[in-house]
Amino acid sequence: MGCACQCGSGQKEDKFEFIDRVIERYKGQEGSMIPILHSIQQKLGYLPEDVQAYIAEKMEVPLSEIYGIVSFYTLFSTQPKGKHKISVCMGTACYVRGAGLILDELEKELGIRVGETTKDGSFTLEACRCLGACGLAPVLTVDGRVHGRLTVDEVDQVIAEYKDKE
Amino acid sequence: MEFYRSHVLVCTGTGCTSSDSRLLISGLRKELKDRGLEKEIQVIETGCFGFCNLGPIMVVYPEGVFYCRVKEADLKELVEEHFVKGRVVQRLLYREPGATVKTQEFNNIEFFKHQKRIALANCGIINPEKIEEYIARDGYFALAKVLHEMTPAGVIEELKKAGLRGRGGGGFPTGMKWDFAYKAKGDQKYVVCNADEGDPGAFMDRSVLEGDPHAVIEAMAIAGYAIGANQGFIYVRAEYPIAVERLQLAIQQAHDLGLLGKNIFGMGFDFDLDIRLGAGAFVCGEETALLTSIEGKRGEPRPRPPFPANSGLWGKPTIINNVETYANVPHIIRNGWEWFASIGTEKSKGTKVFALAGKIKNTGLIEVPMGTTLRTIVYDIGGGILNDKKFKAAQTGGPSGGCLSAELLDTPIDYDNLIAVGSMMGSGGLIVMDEDTCMVDIARFFLEFTQDESCGKCPPCRIGTKRMLEILTRITEGKGTPEDLNNLEILAKTIKSAALCGLGQTAPNPVLSTLRYFRHEYEAHIYDKKCPAGVCKALLSYQIDPEKCRGCGLCARNCPTKAISGKIKETFVIDAEKCIKCGACMEKCKFGAISKG
Numbered sequence: 001m002g003c004a005c006q007c008g009s010g011q012k013e014d015k016f017e018f019i020d021r022v023i024e025r026y027k028g029q030e031g032s033m034i035p036i037l038h039s040i041q042q043k044l045g046y047l048p049e050d051v052q053a054y055i056a057e058k059m060e061v062p063l064s065e066i067y068g069i070v071s072f073y074t075l076f077s078t079q080p081k082g083k084h085k086i087s088v089c090m091g092t093a094c095y096v097r098g099a100g101l102i103l104d105e106l107e108k109e110l111g112i113r114v115g116e117t118t119k120d121g122s123f124t125l126e127a128c129r130c131l132g133a134c135g136l137a138p139v140l141t142v143d144g145r146v147h148g149r150l151t152v153d154e155v156d157q158v159i160a161e162y163k164d165k166e
Numbered sequence: 167m168e169f170y171r172s173h174v175l176v177c178t179g180t181g182c183t184s185s186d187s188r189l190l191i192s193g194l195r196k197e198l199k200d201r202g203l204e205k206e207i208q209v210i211e212t213g214c215f216g217f218c219n220l221g222p223i224m225v226v227y228p229e230g231v232f233y234c235r236v237k238e239a240d241l242k243e244l245v246e247e248h249f250v251k252g253r254v255v256q257r258l259l260y261r262e263p264g265a266t267v268k269t270q271e272f273n274n275i276e277f278f279k280h281q282k283r284i285a286l287a288n289c290g291i292i293n294p295e296k297i298e299e300y301i302a303r304d305g306y307f308a309l310a311k312v313l314h315e316m317t318p319a320g321v322i323e324e325l326k327k328a329g330l331r332g333r334g335g336g337g338f339p340t341g342m343k344w345d346f347a348y349k350a351k352g353d354q355k356y357v358v359c360n361a362d363e364g365d366p367g368a369f370m371d372r373s374v375l376e377g378d379p380h381a382v383i384e385a386m387a388i389a390g391y392a393i394g395a396n397q398g399f400i401y402v403r404a405e406y407p408i409a410v411e412r413l414q415l416a417i418q419q420a421h422d423l424g425l426l427g428k429n430i431f432g433m434g435f436d437f438d439l440d441i442r443l444g445a446g447a448f449v450c451g452e453e454t455a456l457l458t459s460i461e462g463k464r465g466e467p468r469p470r471p472p473f474p475a476n477s478g479l480w481g482k483p484t485i486i487n488n489v490e491t492y493a494n495v496p497h498i499i500r501n502g503w504e505w506f507a508s509i510g511t512e513k514s515k516g517t518k519v520f521a522l523a524g525k526i527k528n529t530g531l532i533e534v535p536m537g538t539t540l541r542t543i544v545y546d547i548g549g550g551i552l553n554d555k556k557f558k559a560a561q562t563g564g565p566s567g568g569c570l571s572a573e574l575l576d577t578p579i580d581y582d583n584l585i586a587v588g589s590m591m592g593s594g595g596l597i598v599m600d601e602d603t604c605m606v607d608i609a610r611f612f613l614e615f616t617q618d619e620s621c622g623k624c625p626p627c628r629i630g631t632k633r634m635l636e637i638l639t640r641i642t643e644g645k646g647t648p649e650d651l652n653n654l655e656i657l658a659k660t661i662k663s664a665a666l667c668g669l670g671q672t673a674p675n676p677v678l679s680t681l682r683y684f685r686h687e688y689e690a691h692i693y694d695k696k697c698p699a700g701v702c703k704a705l706l707s708y709q710i711d712p713e714k715c716r717g718c719g720l721c722a723r724n725c726p727t728k729a730i731s732g733k734i735k736e737t738f739v740i741d742a743e744k745c746i747k748c749g750a751c752m753e754k755c756k757f758g759a760i761s762k763g
Contacts, residue, residue: 073444129448
């Protein structure tokens, strides 16, 4: 399996054409850099160096400025992500209800540390900021879907649910 | 217009959506259709009711019957019993903690009884995706009123007299803020809504945006009229997809009806709104950092003065208010300042929304008059501590706030009282902690958060929080020294006075307040090398009580490091050298023979 961006030959043009289109859409709007990066990352999954360099050239700003923004905001990533993204909420409410133990268990079950992706590319494990679902604490999301009121024993069921899912 | 004999309100806020309320709605509609009731009973998707841990929530009117944790499998019975036979399904009603009889009506439930809803007035009542429902609840009447009957200065005067203060943290008088921007010179001015709700454990802004987006839009247009701005921005967290979607829809609907755009109400006032998404940086909740982020740059704060009211977005006069603050504005305009000023305490008027979470029975979103005591919130509304354990502390104000101990349970909560006891209102997260929560560990948790989110621009915050975190980590690992407490206090005071923005200036608060009320816990970690709450792993040890041990061997079989040994039917023992303190044995023991300390 290749990487998520599908940057094989022939498709390379598509990627940059897409970026052109996004930049065109925001042309002339002040403060459009962050919406542009959001749109591009949503499509490509992450913002690798060649993409950042291309945006810099197109928008006539230094690459350092783009990199400065990408590295500042935690939602932007320069690394490809796994097929399924598990985000464990580490907000205060979840923390006092044992989110740390859930995270430990996930690390153990998946054999990776927070921020890493499993070798087969199926899961990326992240600790995230408060999701605002405090009433269901502790919670985690897998691909945006919320699983709440979790116990350590249920962690392997959650993984199993997504393991074979495309 | 069609008439229905009954309305079923189903919550579609983030909490209940996470509990699959969407499936429930489609299932209910299908079930009603199958029984030929779709013309008699209407299903309405609403915003958040607030009682999130009971989700999905359903209220049936006209009776006001409150059903909770309704599952798809319950629908057949529900439709058959309630809507065909007219009998309430007892099984799905809510039972108050400790009560023997279930409560049938929404209004009789303790959780709702003590509340007064202004900012959340429409949440859980209207369908947020229909502007007509907002208008039916007097929506956009306040905008019409200011455009037809009031001068900009009159609007500002009304807010000043009402005594509305910023609900996002600082509590700055909203009317004064607007007045500064009104008086500032400039051909272009901006109105900004801070919906970058980053405090962990606070989700009121999200609920307002999801449940009543038009209230914020209307208030921003009023603000635009008051200060002379015709463009507004709503800066919202990308982590809130439902809120973003509903805002976009609401802005579109307001445009279609001429309530946004050119020549609103034919009064020659133009106002437009744009949404900007955050990208995961806590510091962007600080107003100057937020403005820098809207400008498309790294969201680093800038020194004040100049204040945004004089030099804000792209150097133009700008007002920034948070979501909950705006949500109060249309009510004040409609009902008058006297009404608003009659609620609350002397210096804190109106109500405050709190996100009640942590070790408490009823978690969710509540709105109470300013001056309500912590005891009312925790015990009457919150139903008390989970598993009837002992209350230890309530944390307010998120990473910028502090912990309130049990002796402060009867303090009326308002801006000034919270500051006086070493915490702050913040955005209104209220996390309850019980005897099993370690206060040193909580202080470390918050410092880890602020250290990670420090933007790095000013050294007191960048380096100071790092040093504080190192000390706290050391203490929780049992390596603390007596000087550490003194050093923590010196660092805290330096950072408070020298950091550039609100994030840094308030970062030491969790440490200072826990040192003030729970110093003995720090001392136990340092001098006795013990964690009284049994949280800090390095300081724990597990013991098997020979009196209670029946020698079943279940603990030994579950120990991942084979640290437990013994003969069946005799007392087992734990080898402290091999033990990794995972707690698996304690969880498995059926006789409660294993304890930690």
